[in-house]
Amino acid sequence: MPKIACVNHRDAVRALQKVGFQIAREGKHIVMTNGQRIVTIPRHDPVNAYTLGGIVQDAGLTVEEFRKLL
Numbered sequence: 001m002p003k004i005a006c007v008n009h010r011d012a013v014r015a016l017q018k019v020g021f022q023i024a025r026e027g028k029h030i031v032m033t034n035g036q037r038i039v040t041i042p043r044h045d046p047v048n049a050y051t052l053g054g055i056v057q058d059a060g061l062t063v064e065e066f067r068k069l070l
Contacts, residue, residue, distance in 0.1 A: 002053035002063045007070065008045040012052060015069035016041075016059060034059075 025031040
């Protein structure tokens with residue numbers, strides 16, 4: 001699992017919105033979908049590096065693609 005350190009949840013949400021994800025639900029976690037994939041982002045600042053790496057993989061992105069979106 002890749003590691004992506006020092007990213008807060010708001011930046012992660014904005015980055016995923018740039019590639020077509022939309023917020024489906026909000027609470028203690030933010031659930032986003034693009035119609036095919038669903039990712040869940042915890043409201044922690046910063047998001048754990050391993051957790052964010054898993055979110056990026058679930059979104060179908062590479063670490064490099066995600067970093068360019070930040």
